Amino acid sequence: MNILQLNAIQEPLEEVIGATNQGIRWQENVLDSDDKEGFVKAEIQSTKGDDITVKCIDSNQDRTVKKDDLQQMNPPKYEMIEDMANMTFLNEASVLHNLRARYSNSLIYTYSGLFCIAVNPYRRLPIYTDSVVAKFKGKRKTEMPPHLFSVADNAYQSMVQDRENQSCLITGESGAGKTENTKKVIMYFAKVAASLGKKSDEESAAASKKGSLEDQIIQANPVLEAYGNAKTTRNNNSSRFGKFIRIHFGPDGKIAGADIETYPALYTFINQGALTVDSINDTEEMKAMDEAFDILGFSNEEKKSCYKCTAAILHMGEMKFKQRGEQAEPDGTTEAESFILARVNSNDFIKSLVKPKIKVGTEVVAQSRTKDQVVNSISAMSKSLYDRVFNWLVKRVNHES
């Protein structure tokens, strides 16, 4: 079973609604465009060539609009329809109206044929609990209201029955909820297809802090998010990498393992971004990540090395240099910790940055570097180190699960 989370760049929903404010309405009981509402209902009064006069139902105002600015409205029985592929008139206004009407009633999932559309609720809804999981288990799509669990369960049932690999593609704009929904799909499989677990595995897991296979699959997320996510203007916890998660099942339909492939992480020094984020408690997050490391079976030595590399990178971001003539020099505020943490001699490291030795023919000469060149070197080195830490984490997480 494959879960591919793509970080697609699309227009956010508000912008789509905004763009339609130019005047898209429905015919007959039409929705008229409106600055606040995007679409409002309007009734056709008269037609003159391409010009149509409509009465907006809520405001009781008449407006004359172009025929092309109107979109046909569905009969009332289609209000809050669960599968939009069944609409008589499948147009943009109807789709947005339906999604909004459902969203106002806390119904965040809606089908459109084979697709399941999720609108981010930005609050915790009680729709992912164990009892909800139990309700969806083994049920046909048409028996239950739209839900991600239904899509996951259908994929699972098809895999068990047809013995064929199945894939779920989770895509959307930044902040749409891809990461959250990916986690829910994994959680669903972890619950409905938990491995039976060999006794010896359970015993050895109990002896260390290492968790069960399902826990490890779930706990891979806090670790990868800690290193692969960052705050952006759109999302406080934005994944800076795409992921391809493969969950392996045994012949009995139970989870047998998982692995993850990631696409390049984007990275900027933390000191160039926001250091505190309202919705994030760093101490709690650090604790959760440390526990996840334990569940994944990382040794104390491995954890320590990982933290040391991270701290060294953070300190590198604090290093400052000044320019004297053509030559860069440390400006006295250079953080010694980065070298200590990375177990590198401080003087050698600074020298290799400001006056690196290069081979010219058979001779080795020291080359002067400007401040900008040194800053670029540090940036490149930190990115490369961070990338290696992240790739090591992914490899290590895969090794465990």
Ligand SMILES: Nc1ncnc2c1ncn2[C@@H]1O[C@H](COP(=O)(O)OP(=O)(O)OP(=O)(O)O)[C@@H](O)[C@H]1O
């Ligand atoms: N189903 C949901 N229930 C509750 N909150 C949600 C849900 N989906 C998303 N959110 C909230 O929205 C935030 C952004 O969602 P998420 O990180 O999943 O977006 P994303 O599509 O993965 O974004 P990016 O591409 O930037 O990584 C989450 O941190 C969470 O607060």
